[in-house]
Amino acid sequence: MTASANKDRDVNENDPGAPLEPKEGHSSFGRLERVLRRGEFAVTTELNPPDSADPRDVYERAEIFEGWVDGINAVDASGANCHMSSVGICALLTRMGYAPILQISCRDRNRIAIQGDVLGASAMGVQNILCLTGDGVQAGDQPGAKPVFDLDCMSLLETVRTMREESRFLSGRKLTYPPHVFLGAAINPFAPPYDFRPHRLAKKIAAGAQFVQSQYCFDVPMFREYMKRVVDMGLNEECYIMCGVGPLASAKTANWIRKNVPGIHIPDAVIKRLEGAENQKAEGKKLCIEIMQEVKEIEGVSGIHVMAYRQEEYVAEIVYESGVLKGRKPWKREAAPDVEQLIETHETIQAEEKAKPPQEIVKEVAN
Numbered sequence: 275m276t277a278s279a280n281k282d283r284d285v286n287e288n289d290p291g292a293p294l295e296p297k298e299g300h301s302s303f304g305r306l307e308r309v310l311r312r313g314e315f316a317v318t319t320e321l322n323p324p325d326s327a328d329p330r331d332v333y334e335r336a337e338i339f340e341g342w343v344d345g346i347n348a349v350d351a352s353g354a355n356c357h358m359s360s361v362g363i364c365a366l367l368t369r370m371g372y373a374p375i376l377q378i379s380c381r382d383r384n385r386i387a388i389q390g391d392v393l394g395a396s397a398m399g400v401q402n403i404l405c406l407t408g409d410g411v412q413a414g415d416q417p418g419a420k421p422v423f424d425l426d427c428m429s430l431l432e433t434v435r436t437m438r439e440e441s442r443f444l445s446g447r448k449l450t451y452p453p454h455v456f457l458g459a460a461i462n463p464f465a466p467p468y469d470f471r472p473h474r475l476a477k478k479i480a481a482g483a484q485f486v487q488s489q490y491c492f493d494v495p496m497f498r499e500y501m502k503r504v505v506d507m508g509l510n511e512e513c514y515i516m517c518g519v520g521p522l523a524s525a526k527t528a529n530w531i532r533k534n535v536p537g538i539h540i541p542d543a544v545i546k547r548l549e550g551a552e553n554q555k556a557e558g559k560k561l562c563i564e565i566m567q568e569v570k571e572i573e574g575v576s577g578i579h580v581m582a583y584r585q586e587e588y589v590a591e592i593v594y595e596s597g598v599l600k601g602r603k604p605w606k607r608e609a610a611p612d613v614e615q616l617i618e619t620h621e622t623i624q625a626e627e628k629a630k631p632p633q634e635i636v637k638e639v640a641n
Contacts, residue, residue, distance in 0.1 A: 279473055284308050284605060293399055301438065301484065302456040304401025305373045305605055306345040310485060310514045315570060316489065316577030318345040318516060319589050321367075323357035332358070332366045335586060341606035342590045342599075343580070345402055345542065348489075349477030350377040354414025361391055365533040368399035371607050375458065376400045379408030384424040385433065385458040389443055392434055404487065405430040412640075414610045427459055428481045435482035459483040463500035464493060475513070479622035485514040487579040492522075492540045492561075492569045510574030517569045520581040521588060522558035525549040559588055566596040 284305040286294050300307055309316045319339055324331035339346055346367060346387045350360035360377050367374040378388060392403065409584045411419045425433060433444055434457055440454040459478045463471050475486065491497045499515060504510055517561040521541075522528045525548035541588050544561065551557035566578055578598055582589050593599060 279478065293401065293512055296454075300456075302401040302454050304345075304377070304456055306402055307456040307484075309317065309344045309604075310576055314602060316344045316514070316598070317342065317593055317598065318347060318577065318605065319343045319580045319582070319586075320347040320349055321363060321374075322586070323349055323351075323360070323363055323584060325357055327358070332363055333363065333370065335369060336370070337607075338587055339589055341603060342593045344368045344604045345375045347375045347377055347404065347579075350408070351382065351408070351411055352377075352379075352412045354381065354409045354416070354419075356414075356416065361395055364395055365398050371605075373402070373605065374400055375402040376406050377406060378430060379406045380423055380425045380427065380430055381411065381421055383442055384422050384434050388425065388430065389432045389437065392437060392453050392455070393449075396455055400443075400455065402456045402458060403434055404407075404460065405483070406460055419466065427455065428477060429458060431457060431478060431481035431483055439467045441551045455611030456484055457482050458485045458487065460489070461486045462489040463497055464489055464491070465537045468496075468500070469503075471500060472507055472509065474508065475504060475509055480507060483513055485516060485576070487516045488518040490518050490538050490581065491565060491569060492519050492538075492544050494540070494565055497569065498572055501572050505574045510576075514576040515574055516577040516579045517527050517564050517572075518579045518581055519562055519569070520583070521555075521562040521585050521592065522548060523585065524554040524558070528558075558638040559592060562592055563596045566592070566598055570596075570598050 276419070294308070296303060297308065300311065306316060306318070321332070321335050321339075333539065336346060348360040348363035349357070351357060364374040364376050364535060373559065378391065380388070383391070395403070405427050407423070411417055411421045434453070434455065436442060436444065437449060438452050438455060438457075441449045444448065461471070461475055461478070465471070474481075478486065488497075501510075501515070504515065509515075522531075522544070525545050528540050528545050528548055532545075533536055547561065548554050548557055567579065569575055580589050580592060582592070
């Protein structure tokens, strides 16, 4: 590949597997920030974490997004349910050259652990961090867990910004090298009090948010009204706003979400449309595509965040049919010998371990 081609694809010309070279005015060395700062319409998605210790479960889920998204959210125990850690997922994704967005929830870790995770993630090549307060433990399948909430999303944003810009921990102790990260947060324009939501965004921007991803949008007029107030306040000039979208599998699913998942607004018209469709899953995808096309034309919107829970295989199709990329091709991993060797070595080790009796493995570890 030529140097100019690498440049067009946001690849380090000296080492395609390494982070990008520093760029003036940028907080990170990542591709997502560059796409947004260039004014291109960005697309991100979510990798729902596996209940597994097998890295192949992560790679297989990430592979279907290649060439269609600019960043992949590594979800941090959403709904207060335990899965593979977001830091672990990011470690695997950066190893293969993907652009992960590390989600950090304040529910499970105190400020000491969180600051350590930020440094570790940055050292592994994570360029983007999404700061979340997190769902309460009562929402998950282990309600007896002890919640932490030492920080919330606002103070977490301020903490990471302090580490990045002042090269110090909250204690005041100096960092020898700061984390170069692009900071994000979540927004929900669809939850009351509606008039307060743009002001809530302003507070997150003041705390350090450089980009935000919204809750699912199924009501475009409501989102358009929110964005009008955001633009009137000039907030779109201070922060990149990405609208959350996703396909609904059926009217039954939509009804269940509306009744059981706080903060998600699904209008009656959407339910009726799905109920009247011959193929409800196909209609859900079509609706998602239409919403993406409408949202893209709203002033102040910089991108789309596609959340396709248990329908990840449709993300590429949805992005393609929506036309939101306008022919632009996000990064796609090019298989290199070292990457293939890494996968082959891991598979060999896995096969050997399965073939050995447990007693032999214990003896090897003991020796």
